[in-house]
Amino acid sequence: MTNQPLITQFQNIYIEEKSLDSEPAQKAFQIFPKNHIHIIKDKSDLKTLSNMSADQFNQSKKNLLLCSFKGKFFKRCPGARPGLICCNYFVLNLGQHCEMDCSYCYLQSLINFPFVTIYTNIEDALKELSGIASEMKDHKLRIGTGEITDSLSLDDITLYSTHLLNYFKQHPHWTLEFKTKSANIKNFVHKEHCGNIIVSWSLNPQYIIEKEEHGTASLNERLNAARLCRDKGFPVAFHLDPVIYHKEWKENYSNMIQKITSLFKPEEVSHISLGALRFQPEQRHIMRERFGMKSLVTKGEYFKSKDGKLRYDSQLRQQMFQFIFSQFIPNRYRKNDTLQNLSLPLAESTETTGKRKLSRYKNSPPKWNLFLCMENKENWLATTNQLPSKIEKTNNLFDLKPVRAFSQLSNETMKNA
Amino acid sequence: MNLTTYDECEKYLDFQPEKPWPNNWPPFSWENKLVSGFTHSYKNQYVLNFSSTDVNFLHLFHTCHPQLNFSELGRIILGWSNREKNICSWQEFFSLYGFHQNTESLVQQLKIFTSTPVSFQAWVNKKAIHLSELRILNSLEDMKQIHFIFEWIAEQSPSHSQGIKILELGVELFLMSLDPDKILKSYFSPEKVIQEMEKKRNPLSSSQDQVNKNNLKKVIWPSQVSTQWQRRGDTTGLEIKIWCRNQKEWEEKIHRVNQLSVFNRLDRTDPI
Numbered sequence: 255m256t257n258q259p260l261i262t263q264f265q266n267i268y269i270e271e272k273s274l275d276s277e278p279a280q281k282a283f284q285i286f287p288k289n290h291i292h293i294i295k296d297k298s299d300l301k302t303l304s305n306m307s308a309d310q311f312n313q314s315k316k317n318l319l320l321c322s323f324k325g326k327f328f329k330r331c332p333g334a335r336p337g338l339i340c341c342n343y344f345v346l347n348l349g350q351h352c353e354m355d356c357s358y359c360y361l362q363s364l365i366n367f368p369f370v371t372i373y374t375n376i377e378d379a380l381k382e383l384s385g386i387a388s389e390m391k392d393h394k395l396r397i398g399t400g401e402i403t404d405s406l407s408l409d410d411i412t413l414y415s416t417h418l419l420n421y422f423k424q425h426p427h428w429t430l431e432f433k434t435k436s437a438n439i440k441n442f443v444h445k446e447h448c449g450n451i452i453v454s455w456s457l458n459p460q461y462i463i464e465k466e467e468h469g470t471a472s473l474n475e476r477l478n479a480a481r482l483c484r485d486k487g488f489p490v491a492f493h494l495d496p497v498i499y500h501k502e503w504k505e506n507y508s509n510m511i512q513k514i515t516s517l518f519k520p521e522e523v524s525h526i527s528l529g530a531l532r533f534q535p536e537q538r539h540i541m542r543e544r545f546g547m548k549s550l551v552t553k554g555e556y557f558k559s560k561d562g563k564l565r566y567d568s569q570l571r572q573q574m575f576q577f578i579f580s581q582f583i584p585n586r587y588r589k590n591d592t593l594q595n596l597s598l599p600l601a602e603s604t605e606t607t608g609k610r611k612l613s614r615y616k617n618s619p620p621k622w623n624l625f626l627c628m629e630n631k632e633n634w635l636a637t638t639n640q641l642p643s644k645i646e647k648t649n650n651l652f653d654l655k656p657v658r659a660f661s662q663l664s665n666e667t668m669k670n671a
Numbered sequence: 672m673n674l675t676t677y678d679e680c681e682k683y684l685d686f687q688p689e690k691p692w693p694n695n696w697p698p699f700s701w702e703n704k705l706v707s708g709f710t711h712s713y714k715n716q717y718v719l720n721f722s723s724t725d726v727n728f729l730h731l732f733h734t735c736h737p738q739l740n741f742s743e744l745g746r747i748i749l750g751w752s753n754r755e756k757n758i759c760s761w762q763e764f765f766s767l768y769g770f771h772q773n774t775e776s777l778v779q780q781l782k783i784f785t786s787t788p789v790s791f792q793a794w795v796n797k798k799a800i801h802l803s804e805l806r807i808l809n810s811l812e813d814m815k816q817i818h819f820i821f822e823w824i825a826e827q828s829p830s831h832s833q834g835i836k837i838l839e840l841g842v843e844l845f846l847m848s849l850d851p852d853k854i855l856k857s858y859f860s861p862e863k864v865i866q867e868m869e870k871k872r873n874p875l876s877s878s879q880d881q882v883n884k885n886n887l888k889k890v891i892w893p894s895q896v897s898t899q900w901q902r903r904g905d906t907t908g909l910e911i912k913i914w915c916r917n918q919k920e921w922e923e924k925i926h927r928v929n930q931l932s933v934f935n936r937l938d939r940t941d942p943i
Contacts (some may be wrong), residue, residue: 302772303772304772304773305772539806539810543810547843555872555873555874555876557905558904558905567906568905
């Protein structure tokens with residue numbers, strides 16, 4: 255299931271007057287028919303809509319807005335909550351909302367502005383990043399652009415991939431992560447980069463993609479794009495998130511993981527995150543209205559967790575995580591489809607040894623950099639027997655020094671304002 | 672401002688207000704459109720008529736009816752929308768009643784609510800249920816499909832939270848073709864209805880919980896130790912209550928409970 259062409263995706267394109275000279279606006283004039291384009295004086299002329307109805311939300315995906323953004327582009331990942339073990343991910347928001355239509359998408363409960371929005375003033379975003387760079391020069395920041403929008407699905411309008419590629423050459427100690435459900439890599443994949451751009455895909459079995467991830471690229475399309483990125487020297491990453499329970503979940507996730515492990519070596523994959531389906535309680539209404547009760551998402555069994563979100567039963571989550579982790583270990587190392595201990599003797603990567611070329615499965619299982627996303631301590635321990643700070647390769651992702659430094663910087667900025 | 676008669680006034684703004692207009696007050700009208708005192712007892716009486724130069728329509732209406740429940744608001748939407756030209760902007764109207772955002776969605780919600788049985792609406796108004804708590808109704812094509820749920824709630828008059836829970840579970844079971852009607856015909860207690868509906872709605876976790884409860888019953892606990900398998904949010908576990916009179920008894924009972932290795936007896940394996 256490939257993305258719809260942009261020209262048929264959007265019915266209305268609104269361009270703020272002061273954004274008319276921007277690159278995305280110029281691109282929009284090339285892509286869309288003139289009669290679909292409306293010039294507006296200012297974004298404030300458009301109304302916000304809290305608690306959108308299903309119809310309003312459906313319509314919001316057909317409206318594209320190009321405007322400037324006056325707020326902060328750079329933030330800590332909004333998923334971080336007390337009681338959850340969270341990594342040191344930061345986000346750079348260059349837009350808001352998404353034209354694809356996953357039934358479980360948390361934007362359904364987050365968005366109160368009925369437009370897929372592209373912020374046209376990327377130069378301000380990069381200026382803000384440069385300010386952060388001067389204040390936090392000793393920290394290795396992990397920054398992603400795919401939190402409240404898809405990093406690449408609208409790249410044909412924004413071309414932000416190339417701008418960011420060039421910018422991040424100046425900051426080789428930072429990593430930038432594109433997170434996408436598209437296969438739209440053509441604008442940057444053949445360009446030069448300094449190895450700090452990670453291209454990541456959210457993955458689910460094709461059965462789930464067809465049922466629940468409408469308008470996204472197929473599993474094969476995503477993996478093929480990942481292979482091409484890998485071949486061009488880009489580190490890739492995968493997000494097995496959300497894992498969705500269904501009757502054939504073991505078979506489907508096992509097949510998908512087999513595909514991943516047959517196409518990629520652990521050292522080619524920067525990290526793989528794993529998270530079970532979760533959402534704000536109020537989101538259940540709009541999902542039900544938009545997708546009915548036949549969706550695997552709406553008919554799931556959910557309970558309120560400590561962080562207030564609806565989640566699968568904790569025991570079920572542990573079982574799913576353990577199973578999925580175990581599928582990354584070849585059969586001969588596995589015991590009864592459960593992961594005994596992630597700290598088994600591990601094969602060293604060629605990066606660390608340099609000289610020896612190791613076969614993938616010499617004497618010990620391959621080491622994938624797997625971690626849980628937005629989970630509690632109990633589930634970490636049940637799945638991996640350790641907390642992330644103790645797991646080699648993962649511990650750097652969970653080093654919270656950059657997060658604390660940023661928090662301090664933000665507090666100081668607020669005091670001085 | 673002048674006097675006019677009841678008969679001379681247009682009455683289309685009548686929304687059947689539930690609070691009667693005070694007997695010792697004349698009805699009010701605005702540009703000869705009756706705004707209050709809609710009942711027939713005011714026939715042949717004089718009406719105080721305001722013009723647009725005296726007062727804004729919305730302010731006069733809000734002064735006459737400072738509080739309206741959702742049934743009344745719904746009747747206003749249905750009654751006033753039929754006119755060629757709306758007498759006021761819905762956005763301004765609703766903001767006077769404390770609703771400041773997404774008028775379109777609110778109007779839709781009210782129309783849906785007004786199509787539910789009057790007895791159900793009375794329960795909603797009595798229990799001060801907010802419209803947002805009835806959002807489950809948006810998933811239905813026709814309110815008549817679940818008339819049996821509305822009737823049950825109206826007759827049994829459960830509490831606010833119980834009624835909302837029964838409504839949501841009932842509608843979901845209906846949409847999943849899992850026949851909530853049978854449960855409602857079999858039970859009158861809201862607690863029992865919720866329990867049965869949850870079992871049907873969450874069969875996987877319910878059966879797992881039941882297996883654990885059954886296994887727990889097979890354990891022989893020390894005397895004056897009571898246990899209960901409980902679900903707390905997304906986790907399940909064992910609550911143990913121990914009665915003891917002194918430190919020695921405490922230590923003895925804890926030791927004996929530990930020896931039971933209860934969690935090894937519970938079915939914590941994959942049921943799927």
